[in-house]
Amino acid sequence: MNVKEKDPAGRVLASNRQAFHHYFIGDRFEAGIALLGTEVKSLREGRANLKDAFARVDGREVFLHNCHISPYSHGGYANHEPLRPRRLLLHRAEILKLAQKTRSGGQTLVPLRLYLLKGRVKVELALAKGKKLWDKREAIKERDQEKEARAAIRERRRS
Numbered sequence: 001m002n003v004k005e006k007d008p009a010g011r012v013l014a015s016n017r018q019a020f021h022h023y024f025i026g027d028r029f030e031a032g033i034a035l036l037g038t039e040v041k042s043l044r045e046g047r048a049n050l051k052d053a054f055a056r057v058d059g060r061e062v063f064l065h066n067c068h069i070s071p072y073s074h075g076g077y078a079n080h081e082p083l084r085p086r087r088l089l090l091h092r093a094e095i096l097k098l099a100q101k102t103r104s105g106g107q108t109l110v111p112l113r114l115y116l117l118k119g120r121v122k123v124e125l126a127l128a129k130g131k132k133l134w135d136k137r138e139a140i141k142e143r144d145q146e147k148e149a150r151a152a153i154r155e156r157r158r159s
Contacts, residue, residue: 013121014048015113021136023110023128029098031123032089033064033114036080038072043121045073048114055088055109055125057099062088064111064123088123101127 019025035043042048047070055064063085071079090098101107110128114121131139 011116013043013046013114013116014050016050016053016111018051019110019112019126019128021131021139023108023126023130024135025110025112026107026127026129027101028112028127029090029094029125031062031125033121033123034087034089035069035121038078038080039069039086040121041074042069042072042080043114044116050111050114053111055111057095057102057109060092060095062090062095062098062109064088067111067114088125098125098127105129 049068051068053064053067055062064087065085066083067086068082069080070082098109102109105127107127107129110126112124112126114123116122
C-alpha cells in the first residue's frame with residue numbers, strides 16, 4: 001500500500017512493509033503515541049521511517065524505539081531528536097498482556113504503521129514471531145505460485 005493512499009482507519013503516515021516479510025504477525029493493537037509538536041508536523045509531511053523500529057515494555061510503560069521521524073523542515077532550535085524513544089499510550093491491561101507475551105512467548109512488538117485518526121497520531125502494533133530463512137523462502141514461493149495461478153486464470157478468460 002502506498003503511504004499517501006487513504007486507509008479506512010485514516011491517513012497512513014508511514015508503514016513497515018518489511019515486517020510482514022521478517023515476522024509472523026499475530027495479535028494487533030492500536031496505541032496512541034506521545035509526540036512533540038515538531039514531530040507531528042514532520043509526520044504530516046510524511047517524513048517517518050519504521051524500518052528498524054520496535055516496541056519494548058519497560059516496567060508499566062511501552063516505548064517505541066528506533067522510529068526515525070525527521071526534524072521538521074521549518075523548525076528551528078526547538079526541533080526534536082529524530083531517534084528518541086517515544087512513549088506509547090495503552091491501557092494497563094493491554095500493557096500487562098504485552099509484557100507477559102513478550103517475556104514468555106519469544107515474541108516481539110513490531111510497529112506496522114503510523115496513521116492519523118480523528119486528528120491524532122496512532123500506531124498499529126503487532127505481536128510478532130521472527131521467521132527463519134526457510135520460512136521466508138516458503139512465503140516467496142507461495143506468493144509466486146499464487147501470482148502464476150491468477151495469470152493463468154486471466155489468460156483462460158481471454159481465450
